[in-house]
Amino acid sequence: MTTPLRVGIVGCGNVALNFHVPAYQAEPERFTVTALADPTPERLELGRTTAGLSPDQVHGDALALIAREDVDVVDVCTPQHLHRDLVVAAAAAGKHILCEKPLAATPADAAAMVEATDTAGVVLGVVHNYLFFPEIVAARTLIDDGAIGEVRTVTVDMLGVVDSPGAAGYRPQWRHDPAAAGGGVLMDMLHGVYLAEHLLAEPVERVSAYVDAATPGDAVEGLALCRLESARRAALVNIGWGFGPGGIRINGSKGRMVLRYRDEGTIPWAPFEALTLTTEAGTETLDLPTGQELASLIAGALRATIADLADAVTDGRAPAAPGRAALRTLEATVAAYTSAALGRSVDLPLPTDGPVHRHGVIGLAELDVPATSGVRTRGLFGLTADPTSFSDGS
Numbered sequence: 001m002t003t004p005l006r007v008g009i010v011g012c013g014n015v016a017l018n019f020h021v022p023a024y025q026a027e028p029e030r031f032t033v034t035a036l037a038d039p040t041p042e043r044l045e046l047g048r049t050t051a052g053l054s055p056d057q058v059h060g061d062a063l064a065l066i067a068r069e070d071v072d073v074v075d076v077c078t079p080q081h082l083h084r085d086l087v088v089a090a091a092a093a094g095k096h097i098l099c100e101k102p103l104a105a106t107p108a109d110a111a112a113m114v115e116a117t118d119t120a121g122v123v124l125g126v127v128h129n130y131l132f133f134p135e136i137v138a139a140r141t142l143i144d145d146g147a148i149g150e151v152r153t154v155t156v157d158m159l160g161v162v163d164s165p166g167a168a169g170y171r172p173q174w175r176h177d178p179a180a181a182g183g184g185v186l187m188d189m190l191h192g193v194y195l196a197e198h199l200l201a202e203p204v205e206r207v208s209a210y211v212d213a214a215t216p217g218d219a220v221e222g223l224a225l226c227r228l229e230s231a232r233r234a235a236l237v238n239i240g241w242g243f244g245p246g247g248i249r250i251n252g253s254k255g256r257m258v259l260r261y262r263d264e265g266t267i268p269w270a271p272f273e274a275l276t277l278t279t280e281a282g283t284e285t286l287d288l289p290t291g292q293e294l295a296s297l298i299a300g301a302l303r304a305t306i307a308d309l310a311d312a313v314t315d316g317r318a319p320a321a322p323g324r325a326a327l328r329t330l331e332a333t334v335a336a337y338t339s340a341a342l343g344r345s346v347d348l349p350l351p352t353d354g355p356v357h358r359h360g361v362i363g364l365a366e367l368d369v370p371a372t373s374g375v376r377t378r379g380l381f382g383l384t385a386d387p388t389s390f391s392d393g394s
Protein backbone atom coordinates (compact mmCIF):
# COMPACT_ATOMS: atom_id res chain seq x y z
CA MET A 1 0.00 0.00 0.00
CA THR A 2 1.33 3.46 -0.90
CA THR A 3 1.46 6.28 1.64
CA PRO A 4 -1.35 8.82 1.23
CA LEU A 5 -0.45 12.13 -0.38
CA ARG A 6 -0.44 14.87 2.25
CA VAL A 7 -2.53 17.81 1.08
CA GLY A 8 -2.56 21.42 2.28
CA ILE A 9 -5.59 23.42 1.11
CA VAL A 10 -5.20 27.17 0.63
CA GLY A 11 -8.50 29.05 0.82
CA CYS A 12 -11.43 27.74 2.88
CA GLY A 13 -14.23 29.16 0.74
CA ASN A 14 -17.25 27.44 -0.75
CA VAL A 15 -15.48 25.21 -3.24
CA ALA A 16 -12.82 24.09 -0.76
CA LEU A 17 -15.17 23.16 2.06
CA ASN A 18 -18.12 21.88 0.02
CA PHE A 19 -16.12 19.84 -2.49
CA HIS A 20 -12.35 19.58 -2.01
CA VAL A 21 -12.26 18.56 1.66
CA PRO A 22 -15.01 15.89 1.22
CA ALA A 23 -13.29 14.55 -1.93
CA TYR A 24 -10.02 13.97 -0.05
CA GLN A 25 -11.86 12.54 2.95
CA ALA A 26 -13.64 10.05 0.68
CA GLU A 27 -10.25 8.54 -0.34
CA PRO A 28 -8.31 8.10 2.92
CA GLU A 29 -5.92 5.53 1.42
CA ARG A 30 -4.80 8.06 -1.19
CA PHE A 31 -5.01 11.42 0.60
CA THR A 32 -4.80 13.01 3.99
CA VAL A 33 -5.49 16.70 4.55
CA THR A 34 -2.71 17.87 6.86
CA ALA A 35 -3.16 21.66 6.78
CA LEU A 36 -5.43 24.54 5.79
CA ALA A 37 -4.82 28.25 5.27
CA ASP A 38 -7.15 31.24 5.05
CA PRO A 39 -6.71 34.82 6.27
CA THR A 40 -10.44 35.13 7.06
CA PRO A 41 -10.67 33.81 10.66
CA GLU A 42 -14.27 32.53 10.44
CA ARG A 43 -13.53 30.63 7.21
CA LEU A 44 -10.36 29.15 8.69
CA GLU A 45 -12.21 27.94 11.78
CA LEU A 46 -15.05 26.52 9.67
CA GLY A 47 -12.42 24.79 7.56
CA ARG A 48 -10.66 23.42 10.61
CA THR A 49 -13.82 21.85 12.00
CA THR A 50 -14.94 20.57 8.57
CA ALA A 51 -11.58 18.87 7.99
CA GLY A 52 -11.24 17.77 11.63
CA LEU A 53 -7.82 19.41 12.12
CA SER A 54 -6.14 20.75 15.25
CA PRO A 55 -5.28 24.45 15.71
CA ASP A 56 -1.61 23.84 14.89
CA GLN A 57 -2.61 22.55 11.44
CA VAL A 58 -4.29 25.75 10.29
CA HIS A 59 -2.71 29.03 9.21
CA GLY A 60 -3.82 32.59 8.51
CA ASP A 61 -0.81 32.92 6.20
CA ALA A 62 -0.62 30.50 3.27
CA LEU A 63 3.18 30.73 3.20
CA ALA A 64 3.28 28.97 6.59
CA LEU A 65 1.28 26.10 5.07
CA ILE A 66 3.54 25.96 2.02
CA ALA A 67 6.59 25.75 4.31
CA ARG A 68 5.25 22.68 6.16
CA GLU A 69 7.18 19.46 5.65
CA ASP A 70 4.04 17.37 5.98
CA VAL A 71 2.50 18.85 2.80
CA ASP A 72 3.19 17.11 -0.55
CA VAL A 73 0.42 18.79 -2.57
CA VAL A 74 -0.80 22.38 -2.25
CA ASP A 75 -4.42 22.71 -3.37
CA VAL A 76 -5.15 26.34 -4.25
CA CYS A 77 -8.82 27.29 -3.76
CA THR A 78 -8.66 31.09 -3.52
CA PRO A 79 -10.16 33.50 -6.07
CA GLN A 80 -8.05 33.51 -9.24
CA HIS A 81 -6.24 36.85 -8.88
CA LEU A 82 -4.46 35.32 -5.86
CA HIS A 83 -3.39 32.07 -7.53
CA ARG A 84 -0.08 33.22 -9.01
CA ASP A 85 1.89 34.08 -5.87
CA LEU A 86 0.62 30.98 -4.07
CA VAL A 87 1.47 28.61 -6.93
CA VAL A 88 4.90 30.17 -7.54
CA ALA A 89 5.72 29.90 -3.81
CA ALA A 90 4.47 26.31 -3.65
CA ALA A 91 6.54 25.35 -6.71
CA ALA A 92 9.65 26.97 -5.21
CA ALA A 93 9.08 24.84 -2.10
CA GLY A 94 8.97 21.71 -4.30
CA LYS A 95 5.26 20.99 -3.78
CA HIS A 96 2.97 19.52 -6.40
CA ILE A 97 -0.05 21.72 -7.06
CA LEU A 98 -3.73 21.41 -7.79
CA CYS A 99 -5.16 24.81 -8.70
CA GLU A 100 -8.80 25.80 -9.06
CA LYS A 101 -9.99 27.23 -12.36
CA PRO A 102 -9.50 29.74 -13.93
CA LEU A 103 -5.75 29.16 -13.59
CA ALA A 104 -5.34 32.92 -13.08
CA ALA A 105 -7.10 36.20 -13.83
CA THR A 106 -4.47 37.16 -16.43
CA PRO A 107 -2.50 35.13 -19.00
CA ALA A 108 0.79 36.62 -17.71
CA ASP A 109 0.07 35.26 -14.23
CA ALA A 110 -0.85 31.86 -15.65
CA ALA A 111 2.30 31.79 -17.81
CA ALA A 112 4.44 32.59 -14.76
CA MET A 113 2.81 29.70 -12.89
CA VAL A 114 3.47 27.29 -15.75
CA GLU A 115 7.09 28.43 -15.93
CA ALA A 116 7.61 28.16 -12.15
CA THR A 117 6.21 24.63 -11.99
CA ASP A 118 8.16 23.53 -15.09
CA THR A 119 11.38 24.90 -13.57
CA ALA A 120 10.70 23.20 -10.23
CA GLY A 121 9.74 19.92 -11.94
CA VAL A 122 6.47 19.66 -10.01
CA VAL A 123 3.01 18.75 -11.29
CA LEU A 124 0.54 21.60 -11.89
CA GLY A 125 -2.97 20.22 -12.38
CA VAL A 126 -5.92 22.53 -12.89
CA VAL A 127 -9.48 21.76 -11.80
CA HIS A 128 -11.15 21.44 -15.22
CA ASN A 129 -13.58 19.10 -13.55
CA TYR A 130 -16.31 19.11 -16.21
CA LEU A 131 -13.95 17.00 -18.36
CA PHE A 132 -14.89 14.14 -16.05
CA PHE A 133 -18.67 14.40 -16.44
CA PRO A 134 -19.79 10.97 -17.72
CA GLU A 135 -21.56 12.29 -20.84
CA ILE A 136 -18.50 14.39 -21.80
CA VAL A 137 -16.22 11.35 -21.44
CA ALA A 138 -18.70 9.32 -23.55
CA ALA A 139 -18.96 12.02 -26.24
CA ARG A 140 -15.19 12.38 -26.57
CA THR A 141 -14.76 8.59 -26.76
CA LEU A 142 -17.33 8.43 -29.59
CA ILE A 143 -15.49 11.24 -31.41
CA ASP A 144 -12.15 9.44 -31.01
CA ASP A 145 -13.77 6.23 -32.29
CA GLY A 146 -14.92 8.06 -35.44
CA ALA A 147 -18.63 7.58 -34.67
CA ILE A 148 -19.59 10.89 -36.31
CA GLY A 149 -16.70 11.12 -38.78
CA GLU A 150 -14.75 14.37 -38.77
CA VAL A 151 -15.98 16.91 -36.20
CA ARG A 152 -17.14 20.08 -37.98
CA THR A 153 -18.83 22.18 -35.29
CA VAL A 154 -19.48 22.10 -31.55
CA THR A 155 -22.14 24.21 -29.85
CA VAL A 156 -22.03 24.63 -26.06
CA ASP A 157 -25.02 26.50 -24.63
CA MET A 158 -24.86 27.50 -20.96
CA LEU A 159 -27.30 30.39 -20.84
CA GLY A 160 -28.88 29.40 -17.55
CA VAL A 161 -25.88 29.90 -15.25
CA VAL A 162 -26.70 30.70 -11.62
CA ASP A 163 -24.85 33.76 -10.31
CA SER A 164 -23.55 32.27 -7.03
CA PRO A 165 -22.05 34.64 -4.45
CA GLY A 166 -18.69 33.89 -2.80
CA ALA A 167 -18.37 32.98 0.87
CA ALA A 168 -19.93 35.42 3.33
CA GLY A 169 -17.18 36.76 5.60
CA TYR A 170 -14.81 37.26 2.67
CA ARG A 171 -16.01 39.17 -0.45
CA PRO A 172 -19.30 37.68 -1.68
CA GLN A 173 -19.25 39.87 -4.82
CA TRP A 174 -15.67 39.22 -5.98
CA ARG A 175 -17.00 37.52 -9.15
CA HIS A 176 -18.38 40.92 -10.22
CA ASP A 177 -15.03 42.68 -9.75
CA PRO A 178 -13.06 42.56 -13.04
CA ALA A 179 -9.72 42.97 -11.24
CA ALA A 180 -10.35 39.96 -8.98
CA ALA A 181 -12.28 37.68 -11.30
CA GLY A 182 -10.68 38.72 -14.61
CA GLY A 183 -14.12 38.85 -16.24
CA GLY A 184 -17.72 37.87 -15.56
CA VAL A 185 -19.83 34.85 -16.38
CA LEU A 186 -17.55 33.64 -19.19
CA MET A 187 -14.47 33.71 -16.96
CA ASP A 188 -16.34 32.01 -14.11
CA MET A 189 -17.77 29.39 -16.45
CA LEU A 190 -14.76 28.94 -18.72
CA HIS A 191 -15.68 25.29 -18.30
CA GLY A 192 -17.61 25.90 -21.53
CA VAL A 193 -14.44 27.07 -23.30
CA TYR A 194 -12.33 24.03 -22.42
CA LEU A 195 -15.25 21.67 -23.08
CA ALA A 196 -15.65 23.15 -26.57
CA GLU A 197 -11.95 22.74 -27.32
CA HIS A 198 -11.98 19.21 -25.88
CA LEU A 199 -14.88 18.24 -28.15
CA LEU A 200 -13.38 19.98 -31.19
CA ALA A 201 -10.34 17.82 -30.43
CA GLU A 202 -8.12 20.52 -31.92
CA PRO A 203 -6.46 23.58 -30.36
CA VAL A 204 -8.36 26.86 -30.68
CA GLU A 205 -6.48 29.35 -32.87
CA ARG A 206 -8.88 32.30 -33.27
CA VAL A 207 -11.71 33.81 -31.21
CA SER A 208 -14.51 36.30 -31.79
CA ALA A 209 -17.24 37.32 -29.35
CA TYR A 210 -20.11 39.55 -28.25
CA VAL A 211 -20.56 40.36 -24.57
CA ASP A 212 -23.16 42.31 -22.61
CA ALA A 213 -23.87 43.13 -18.98
CA ALA A 214 -26.67 41.20 -17.24
CA THR A 215 -27.69 44.37 -15.43
CA PRO A 216 -26.95 47.91 -16.67
CA GLY A 217 -24.02 49.32 -14.73
CA ASP A 218 -22.49 45.95 -13.86
CA ALA A 219 -18.70 46.03 -14.32
CA VAL A 220 -18.51 42.52 -15.82
CA GLU A 221 -20.39 40.73 -18.56
CA GLY A 222 -23.37 38.54 -17.74
CA LEU A 223 -23.70 37.26 -21.31
CA ALA A 224 -21.00 36.09 -23.72
CA LEU A 225 -21.52 34.64 -27.20
CA CYS A 226 -18.22 33.31 -28.55
CA ARG A 227 -16.92 31.65 -31.68
CA LEU A 228 -13.77 29.56 -31.27
CA GLU A 229 -11.97 28.48 -34.45
CA SER A 230 -9.41 25.70 -34.70
CA ALA A 231 -7.51 24.78 -37.89
CA ARG A 232 -10.46 23.04 -39.57
CA ARG A 233 -13.32 23.26 -37.06
CA ALA A 234 -15.31 25.81 -35.10
CA ALA A 235 -17.27 26.01 -31.86
CA LEU A 236 -19.98 28.34 -30.60
CA VAL A 237 -19.91 28.87 -26.85
CA ASN A 238 -22.84 30.82 -25.39
CA ILE A 239 -22.71 31.51 -21.66
CA GLY A 240 -24.94 33.72 -19.54
CA TRP A 241 -26.36 34.26 -16.09
CA GLY A 242 -30.13 33.83 -16.13
CA PHE A 243 -32.71 31.40 -17.42
CA GLY A 244 -31.61 30.72 -20.99
CA PRO A 245 -31.28 27.27 -22.50
CA GLY A 246 -28.38 24.84 -22.22
CA GLY A 247 -27.09 21.76 -24.02
CA ILE A 248 -24.27 20.55 -26.21
CA ARG A 249 -24.45 19.64 -29.92
CA ILE A 250 -21.67 18.15 -32.00
CA ASN A 251 -21.90 18.07 -35.77
CA GLY A 252 -19.65 15.69 -37.69
CA SER A 253 -19.17 14.72 -41.33
CA LYS A 254 -20.99 11.41 -40.76
CA GLY A 255 -23.34 12.12 -37.90
CA ARG A 256 -24.25 14.23 -34.88
CA MET A 257 -24.45 13.99 -31.12
CA VAL A 258 -26.85 15.92 -28.93
CA LEU A 259 -26.40 16.13 -25.14
CA ARG A 260 -29.63 17.12 -23.38
CA TYR A 261 -30.13 18.33 -19.83
CA ARG A 262 -33.32 18.55 -17.76
CA ASP A 263 -35.86 21.03 -19.23
CA GLU A 264 -33.18 22.11 -21.78
CA GLY A 265 -31.29 23.58 -18.82
CA THR A 266 -27.61 24.35 -18.23
CA ILE A 267 -24.93 21.93 -17.12
CA PRO A 268 -24.37 21.35 -14.12
CA TRP A 269 -27.50 22.93 -12.61
CA ALA A 270 -29.72 20.82 -14.83
CA PRO A 271 -28.90 17.11 -14.59
CA PHE A 272 -27.87 15.26 -17.73
CA GLU A 273 -30.78 13.49 -19.44
CA ALA A 274 -29.65 11.88 -22.69
CA LEU A 275 -26.93 11.65 -25.32
CA THR A 276 -28.31 10.78 -28.73
CA LEU A 277 -26.12 9.70 -31.63
CA THR A 278 -27.55 10.12 -35.13
CA THR A 279 -25.87 8.63 -38.20
CA GLU A 280 -26.98 7.15 -41.50
CA ALA A 281 -27.97 4.07 -39.52
CA GLY A 282 -30.53 6.05 -37.48
CA THR A 283 -30.67 7.54 -33.99
CA GLU A 284 -29.68 5.75 -30.82
CA THR A 285 -29.72 6.93 -27.21
CA LEU A 286 -26.61 5.93 -25.32
CA ASP A 287 -26.92 3.84 -22.22
CA LEU A 288 -25.43 6.28 -19.70
CA PRO A 289 -26.14 6.65 -15.97
CA THR A 290 -28.95 9.06 -15.08
CA GLY A 291 -27.69 12.58 -14.51
CA GLN A 292 -27.06 13.74 -10.99
CA GLU A 293 -28.07 16.91 -9.19
CA LEU A 294 -25.34 19.56 -8.98
CA ALA A 295 -23.84 18.67 -5.58
CA SER A 296 -23.25 14.98 -6.26
CA LEU A 297 -22.20 15.64 -9.87
CA ILE A 298 -19.52 18.16 -8.84
CA ALA A 299 -18.46 15.94 -5.92
CA GLY A 300 -17.92 12.99 -8.27
CA ALA A 301 -16.01 15.09 -10.81
CA LEU A 302 -13.83 16.50 -8.01
CA ARG A 303 -13.00 12.99 -6.82
CA ALA A 304 -12.00 12.10 -10.39
CA THR A 305 -9.90 15.28 -10.61
CA ILE A 306 -7.92 14.57 -7.44
CA ALA A 307 -7.46 10.91 -8.40
CA ASP A 308 -6.08 12.06 -11.75
CA LEU A 309 -3.69 14.45 -9.97
CA ALA A 310 -2.49 11.68 -7.64
CA ASP A 311 -1.87 9.39 -10.64
CA ALA A 312 0.04 12.19 -12.37
CA VAL A 313 2.24 12.65 -9.28
CA THR A 314 2.88 8.93 -8.76
CA ASP A 315 3.27 7.93 -12.40
CA GLY A 316 5.14 11.06 -13.50
CA ARG A 317 2.61 11.80 -16.25
CA ALA A 318 0.66 14.92 -17.19
CA PRO A 319 -2.70 15.47 -15.47
CA ALA A 320 -5.93 15.74 -17.52
CA ALA A 321 -5.68 19.54 -17.45
CA PRO A 322 -2.02 20.57 -17.09
CA GLY A 323 -1.11 24.20 -16.47
CA ARG A 324 -0.21 24.77 -20.12
CA ALA A 325 -3.67 23.65 -21.33
CA ALA A 326 -5.35 25.85 -18.71
CA LEU A 327 -3.23 28.79 -19.87
CA ARG A 328 -4.57 28.24 -23.40
CA THR A 329 -8.16 28.12 -22.10
CA LEU A 330 -7.57 31.36 -20.23
CA GLU A 331 -6.06 33.01 -23.32
CA ALA A 332 -9.09 31.99 -25.39
CA THR A 333 -11.35 33.54 -22.75
CA VAL A 334 -9.40 36.78 -22.58
CA ALA A 335 -9.29 36.82 -26.40
CA ALA A 336 -13.11 36.73 -26.38
CA TYR A 337 -13.20 39.90 -24.27
CA THR A 338 -10.65 41.52 -26.57
CA SER A 339 -12.66 40.59 -29.64
CA ALA A 340 -15.88 41.96 -28.15
CA ALA A 341 -14.13 45.23 -27.31
CA LEU A 342 -12.37 45.67 -30.67
CA GLY A 343 -15.09 44.22 -32.89
CA ARG A 344 -12.77 41.80 -34.72
CA SER A 345 -11.38 38.28 -34.44
CA VAL A 346 -8.36 37.77 -32.19
CA ASP A 347 -5.62 35.22 -32.92
CA LEU A 348 -4.06 32.94 -30.32
CA PRO A 349 -1.65 32.85 -28.68
CA LEU A 350 -1.95 36.44 -27.49
CA PRO A 351 1.23 38.51 -27.87
CA THR A 352 3.03 38.29 -24.51
CA ASP A 353 3.98 41.98 -24.60
CA GLY A 354 0.38 43.13 -25.15
CA PRO A 355 -1.78 44.67 -22.40
CA VAL A 356 -4.41 41.91 -22.29
CA HIS A 357 -1.78 39.20 -21.87
CA ARG A 358 -0.18 41.21 -19.08
CA HIS A 359 -3.30 42.52 -17.34
CA GLY A 360 -6.19 40.44 -18.63
CA VAL A 361 -9.48 42.22 -19.08
CA ILE A 362 -8.18 45.26 -17.20
CA GLY A 363 -5.63 45.70 -20.01
CA LEU A 364 -8.46 46.50 -22.47
CA ALA A 365 -8.23 50.08 -21.19
CA GLU A 366 -4.79 50.32 -22.88
CA LEU A 367 -6.16 49.23 -26.27
CA ASP A 368 -7.75 51.46 -28.87
CA VAL A 369 -11.31 50.37 -28.06
CA PRO A 370 -13.67 52.28 -30.40
CA ALA A 371 -16.05 54.79 -28.86
CA THR A 372 -18.91 52.84 -30.41
CA SER A 373 -17.85 49.50 -28.88
CA GLY A 374 -20.62 48.05 -26.73
CA VAL A 375 -18.02 47.08 -24.16
CA ARG A 376 -17.11 50.76 -23.80
CA THR A 377 -20.63 52.22 -23.99
CA ARG A 378 -21.83 49.75 -21.35
CA GLY A 379 -18.90 50.60 -19.09
CA LEU A 380 -17.69 47.01 -18.82
CA PHE A 381 -14.29 46.12 -17.32
CA GLY A 382 -13.56 49.65 -16.18
CA LEU A 383 -13.85 51.20 -19.67
CA THR A 384 -15.62 54.53 -19.77
CA ALA A 385 -17.81 55.98 -22.49
CA ASP A 386 -15.77 58.21 -24.77
CA PRO A 387 -17.43 61.65 -24.77
CA THR A 388 -16.13 62.39 -28.31
CA SER A 389 -18.52 59.78 -29.68
CA PHE A 390 -21.45 62.03 -28.77
CA SER A 391 -19.84 65.41 -29.45
CA ASP A 392 -20.80 66.48 -32.98
CA GLY A 393 -24.32 65.10 -33.15
CA SER A 394 -23.74 63.78 -36.68
Ligand SMILES: NC(=O)c1ccc[n+]([C@@H]2O[C@H](COP(=O)([O-])OP(=O)(O)OC[C@H]3O[C@@H](n4cnc5c(N)ncnc54)[C@H](O)[C@@H]3O)[C@@H](O)[C@H]2O)c1
Pocket residue numbers: 010011012013014015016037038039040043062077078079080082100101102127128129165166167170171172174188298
Ligand atom coordinates in the same frame (compact mmCIF):
# COMPACT_ATOMS: atom_id res chain seq x y z
N1 LIG B 1 -14.26 23.89 -10.44
C1 LIG B 1 -15.43 24.32 -10.01
O1 LIG B 1 -16.47 23.73 -10.32
C2 LIG B 1 -15.47 25.54 -9.12
C3 LIG B 1 -16.63 25.85 -8.40
C4 LIG B 1 -16.62 26.99 -7.58
C5 LIG B 1 -15.48 27.78 -7.50
N2 LIG B 1 -14.37 27.46 -8.22
C6 LIG B 1 -13.14 28.28 -8.16
O2 LIG B 1 -12.58 28.18 -6.86
C7 LIG B 1 -11.99 29.42 -6.46
C8 LIG B 1 -12.64 29.89 -5.15
O3 LIG B 1 -14.04 30.06 -5.35
P1 LIG B 1 -15.07 30.01 -4.11
O4 LIG B 1 -16.43 29.98 -4.70
O5 LIG B 1 -14.68 28.96 -3.16
O6 LIG B 1 -14.78 31.45 -3.47
P2 LIG B 1 -15.23 31.98 -2.03
O7 LIG B 1 -15.44 33.44 -2.13
O8 LIG B 1 -16.35 31.12 -1.52
O9 LIG B 1 -13.96 31.69 -1.12
C9 LIG B 1 -12.72 32.32 -1.29
C10 LIG B 1 -11.89 32.01 -0.04
O10 LIG B 1 -10.53 32.39 -0.28
C11 LIG B 1 -10.04 32.94 0.93
N3 LIG B 1 -8.82 33.73 0.70
C12 LIG B 1 -8.74 35.00 0.25
N4 LIG B 1 -7.44 35.37 0.19
C13 LIG B 1 -6.70 34.29 0.57
C14 LIG B 1 -5.29 34.06 0.72
N5 LIG B 1 -4.39 34.99 0.41
N6 LIG B 1 -4.89 32.84 1.17
C15 LIG B 1 -5.79 31.89 1.48
N7 LIG B 1 -7.13 32.06 1.36
C16 LIG B 1 -7.58 33.25 0.91
C17 LIG B 1 -11.22 33.74 1.46
O11 LIG B 1 -11.08 34.07 2.84
C18 LIG B 1 -12.37 32.76 1.21
O12 LIG B 1 -12.55 31.87 2.28
C19 LIG B 1 -12.20 30.38 -7.63
O13 LIG B 1 -11.03 30.42 -8.44
C20 LIG B 1 -13.38 29.76 -8.39
O14 LIG B 1 -13.39 30.08 -9.77
C21 LIG B 1 -14.36 26.34 -9.03
